[in-house]
Amino acid sequence: MRSSEKRRWFLGIDGGGSKTTAAVCGADGRIAALAAGEGSNPLSRPWPEVEKTLRALIRDCLRQAGAAAQEVEGLFFGLAGADRPQVQTMIVNAFQAEWGERLQIDNDAVAALYSGTWGGPGIVLIAGTGSIACALTADGSRHRVGGWGYLVGDEGSGFDLGRQAVAAVLRAFDGRGEATALTGMLVSHYGVDTPDQLIARLYGSPNPRRELAGAAILVDRAAAAGDAVAGRLVRQAAASLLELAETCLAKAGERLPVVLAGGLMAADTMLRRAVLELARFEAVVPAAPPVTGCLAAALMRAGRPLDAAVRKNLCRFHPEGEANGGELV
Amino acid sequence: MRSSEKRRWFLGIDGGGSKTTAAVCGADGRIAALAAGEGSNPLSRPWPEVEKTLRALIRDCLRQAGAAAQEVEGLFFGLAGADRPQVQTMIVNAFQAEWGERLQIDNDAVAALYSGTWGGPGIVLIAGTGSIACALTADGSRHRVGGWGYLVGDEGSGFDLGRQAVAAVLRAFDGRGEATALTGMLVSHYGVDTPDQLIARLYGSPNPRRELAGAAILVDRAAAAGDAVAGRLVRQAAASLLELAETCLAKAGERLPVVLAGGLMAADTMLRRAVLELARFEAVVPAAPPVTGCLAAALMRAGRPLDAAVRKNLCRFHPEGEANGGELV
Incomplete structure (x- = not known):
């Protein structure tokens, strides 16, 4: 990797109703920071609080990674409710001036999907x-x-x-x-x-x-x-x-492959076993949490390749309780 | 009827979550007054408001019947939640001093039951x-x-x-x-x-x-x-x-006979027809609304007979929307 490449970062934020997770990786997919905060669904929390949560997570991740905001090449928000135009508008109004074309927004379902398809359909x-x-x-x-x-x-x-x-x-x-x-x-x-x-x-x-x-x-x-x-x-x-x-x-x-996501599918539950056993379609158990899908989206939408080496790096960092841990729901 | 009998009254109050109905009859079952007000479930409305509703209905009924409170021989409350001791206590604390042994309290389900069994099991x-x-x-x-x-x-x-x-x-x-x-x-x-x-x-x-x-x-x-x-x-x-x-x-x-009650059973619905058709028990469609069951309870608990003539009188007064009218629920 060229030395200038070392200073290119990608930010992914997976925001659900009760929790938001943010991560930073390099162009090679190595994850350099991870942070979690409160929910960021603007349909269930006032927007100023959601914005505060998102900004704090971005700041925290950049600090952990030792990265400057201008070194970030892509920022992907995968947020609950972001399929609604009014939610998109609130995010754009708050972050577009600062992030410009580096800003990408989509639904949190897309983040979960990409954690299994790496940007594919x-x-x-x-x-x-x-x-x-x-x-x-x-x-x-x-x-x-x-x-x-x-x-x-x-x-x-x-x-x-x-x-x-x-x-x-x-x-x-x-x-x-x-x-x-x-x-x-x-x-x-x-x-x-x-x-x-x-x-x-x-x-x-x-x-x-x-x-x-x-x-x-x-x-x-x-x-x-x-x-x-x-x-x-x-x-x-x-x-x-x-x-x-x-x-x-x-x-x-x-x-199409079917990616299994959400708390009840993230662990090796009886329910997941039953779904996998009875599925008459290609079922995919993601090797990484949805926030990794956000990083994949940030890389992909910035035109970066998601080759095997990058994917491997993206899957390497599995903090406790993220992919397969803790509570089911 | 002796002339003193003409001045004996019975008050029944059927209180549900969204509506309360009160009625007054004589010892012969003739209904002399009917009034309706807001819900009186102390589990879903503050007690002071419930008490106010109940007192207003009593006043209104007595006025309509031209009856004095001391001429009332029995007052029966059939109220939602009255199977709970704390609800019973609130009613007793508010009305016992005034009504003494004339006061009877039971669940609104009992009122609905009695409208079909006239006090029977x-x-x-x-x-x-x-x-x-x-x-x-x-x-x-x-x-x-x-x-x-x-x-x-x-x-x-x-x-x-x-x-x-x-x-x-x-x-x-x-x-x-x-x-x-x-x-x-x-x-x-x-x-x-x-x-x-x-x-x-x-x-x-x-x-x-x-x-x-x-x-x-x-x-x-x-x-x-x-x-x-x-x-x-x-x-x-x-x-x-x-x-x-x-x-x-x-x-x-x-x-035991099964009395069909509640909005979905009060009208000739497909649901009631299906229940009647498939029932492997004696199903009873009451000829009177639950407030009449309250009057029956008031008469019965005061030791008054509920003979055929009295029942016939109790069934005579069917104001619009009470027994078979209007909304289903």
């Missing part, structure tokens, strides 16, 4: 708190299936799994449904004595949706331990996720 | 915004099944039907589900142009739950008009409601 199947499938075809057209939120959609998501788990526990308590190991697990998880106390616990929570999504990992564990009810819930969720991906494939009208 | 199967089955056995024991709220229960309720209807419309829009007449009906009902706009409309509503429950009547209409998707949703809801009633019967351990 494909479908990303996301199962986290919510669920959605998004396609980006070879000719650049886009399609989406699902992602309609916890009230009327998000089938197969963490929220859906958690909600069905509590419903199953209450059905068993009522005498409507069969006994399940989920009863003991959920009662203990939510710190109550009996299943009927789950009601006050959940409806009294400031965020019942996140509260329920937090129980998804227990369903996976109960299924792994052989609980029949939990096993059925996992298989139902897998079927819902497969339907999302297959419908999206049909809409795209071409054979 | 039975099961009430309620399908309104939510759903629940409650049993009151001959020996006075009580059982409940369901009623766990919109997030993790309320199967077969108006909310459930509305939610499933929107989900079906979005599935059709996505290409995941079959086309349905519900699409045109819901898009028009919610005043949007395309199904995906339902999302902003629903999640932006101050009360998405009520908003969704409001669509239940459309599902019933679409099913009546032969729409296959709506027909399936109605059959699913009927199966859920039958399961509630049958589980409750099994818990009660005796043969």
Whole structure:
């Protein structure tokens, strides 16, 4: 690498509803900095706070990498909600003056997709708190299936799994449904004595949706331990996720790889196993987290090659809890 | 009737989450006054407001009937949440001093039950915004099944039907589900142009739950008009409601009539027809609204007979929109 090349940097920012991750790499894909902050979805947080979070992450990453802003060749924002024009406009208004043509913005789904396709076309199947499938075809057209939120959609998501788990526990308590190991697990998880106390616990929570999504990992564990009810819930969720991906494939009208993303797909869960086992399409488990997809996008959109050596470097840095760690949702 | 009997009155108050109805009758069951006000569920409204609503309704009814409070022999509150000791205590603290032993308090489910059993044991199967089955056995024991709220229960309720209807419309829009007449009906009902706009409309509503429950009547209409998707949703809801009633019967351990109550059961809906057709128990469609069940309770608990003549009088007064009118939920 020429010595001037050593001073060319690429910034990637993956922004979701509850967390934002930023990273810096060189043209060779070596990751030089990583930082995480609060959520950056302008639909769920005031824009001034989102902008503050984004700026702090950029500053932090550049400082860690020992890089100057003028040495950054590409900045890619992969943000939740960035498919909406008003969100795009807010980002452009805040960052365009400073970053000019180096600034690239796209949806966080694209970041997750690129972490599996390295900028190539494909479908990303996301199962986290919510669920959605998004396609980006070879000719650049886009399609989406699902992602309609916890009230009327998000089938197969963490929220859906958690909600069905509590419903199953209450059905068993009522005498409507069969006994399940989920009863003991959920009662203990939510710190109550009996299943009927789950009601006050959940409806009294400031965020019942996140509260329920937090129980998804227990369903996976109960299924792994052989609980029949939990096993059925996992298989139902897998079927819902497969339907999302297959419908999206049909809409795209071409054979595309399907990248599995989101908290429920990032770890080796029973749910991911079921999806991989039943998939009638090429399923890809990304070797890197979505923020790496943002770096790939930053490199690619600056016209930089994403060859095997670069990809290898991009995959090398796996901080704890990023790709396969910690919580499921 | 002796002339002193003419000055004996009975007050019944049926209080739900969104509406409270009060009525006054004589010992012969003739209804002399009826009034309606806001909801009186102390779990969803501050108690001072609930008390104000209840007092205003009592005053209004007594004025209409030309009755003095000291001429009232029994006052029965059938209120949502009144099975909770803290709610009972609030009502007792506010009304006991004035009404003494004339005051009787029970759950609104009991009011709905009595509108079909005239004080006798039975099961009430309620399908309104939510759903629940409650049993009151001959020996006075009580059982409940369901009623766990919109997030993790309320199967077969108006909310459930509305939610499933929107989900079906979005599935059709996505290409995941079959086309349905519900699409045109819901898009028009919610005043949007395309199904995906339902999302902003629903999640932006101050009360998405009520908003969704409001669509239940459309599902019933679409099913009546032969729409296959709506027909399936109605059959699913009927199966859920039958399961509630049958589980409750099994818990009660005796043969009891099942009184059908709540907005979705009060009118001659496809859902009610399906429940009546498939029921393997004695299903009762009450001839009077729940507030009449409150009057029956007030008479009965004051030791007054509920003979055929009294019942006939109690059923005579059916103001518009009470028993079979208006909205479904």
